[in-house]
Amino acid sequence: MRDFRDAKTMAKTLREALHAKSFTLTNSESQELIARILGYRDWNVLAARIQAVQLPATSVQPNTPPSVGEHIPVVPMRDMVLFPHMISRIFVARDKTRQAVEHALVGDRRVVVVAQRRGADDRPSTIDAFYPVGVIANVVDRQTQVDGALKVTVCGLQRIGIVRLTDGEFLGAEVAPIKEQGSQSRKAAALSSAVLDAYQTYAEVDFSALPSGSKARFSLPSIGDPSLLADTVAPLLSASVEEKQQLLETGDVVTRLERLIELMSAGRPKEVA
Incomplete structure (x- = not known):
């Protein structure tokens, strides 16, 4: 089939x-x-x-923990928060970030994708220039543009905390995995249903009117995995970088689901005519 x-x-x-x-x-x-x-x-x-899904055999599996003292190339983001399981195409123009991507491609393809605190900062290099939590991601592919910039597809794997940075040919980070809590609780399962209901109102869609199995068209997974659901809904919201970063930093799945419901209950930001 x-x-x-x-x-x-x-x-x-x-x-x-x-x-x-x-x-x-x-x-x-x-x-x-x-x-x-x-x-x-x-x-x-x-x-x-x-x-x-066609990543090379050298790619790292989602649950592979980083080695102690290992420094992974960093891809700073000005105005986006990458979540685990999220696939995104990003444009890389800064020289050090291009070097970071190229270094990852000749190795295990891993990078640390983390949001900058100040989007206007062209050369973030200190730990206080970044939010404390990002994700390890796989570089799926990269294409070189006419102007030398790279169009890179990344796939988020797991939450990590930034322990320290090294600044050289490219920016590297020593990281520590962040353990999730509460994903298998009854409350998380109940909140998963509430998140789906809230998303229907927020996005103005009606799942009941769709053919069986078509929830996938909205990139929503089964509610059997509350953590996966939360991390899939979060990028779909018209929320600020700060609000999405707060969701990324929330290791407790129940709290994350509750925060998602709060954000969706507030509705979409009104467009200025």
């Missing part, structure tokens, strides 16, 4: 079938249609998902 990993083949089959009926689609149009059929926002998101 085909799944999202067969998307390119499915797009080609669709294009050929429609062509036989004198209906022409470009390659790009067929890919966009398949992405939507499979429940993804667009082809770029689906392509990143496919790349994430």
Whole structure:
């Protein structure tokens, strides 16, 4: 049975079938249609998902703890918070960050993705320039742009605390894993249902009106894993970097779910006309 990993083949089959009926689609149009059929926002998101499951054998598994004293290349983020399980494409223009990505690619592909406290800081290099919690992520791929910048796809793996930084050819970080609490509690399970209900109101969607199994189109996993649910909903909110960072720093899953409900209950920020 085909799944999202067969998307390119499915797009080609669709294009050929429609062509036989004198209906022409470009390659790009067929890919966009398949992405939507499979429940993804667009082809770029689906392509990143496919790349994430095709990571090389050298990639680190999500639960592999960092070694004591190990320094991992750092990718600072000006205005984004990466969560575990989150796949994102980011643009890297700063020289040290490019060096960090290239170093990761010739090694185990791991980087530390962490938000800067001040987005305007072009050369963050001290520990107080960053928030204390980030994530270890895998570099799925990178593409060099015409201007020399890199377009990098990263996949978040696990929460970590920044212990110390080293500043050299690139910025490196010694990190410590952050243990989660309460993910298997009854309260977390109950709050998971409440989070899904709150998200329906927040995003103005009705899960009950969708075909069975189509919740995936909103990137929401099964509520059987409260931590995964929380970390999947969090990036979907129109919240500030500070608010999302607070969610990332919350190791207690029950507290994180409660905070998500509070943020969604406040509603989306009103757009200024």
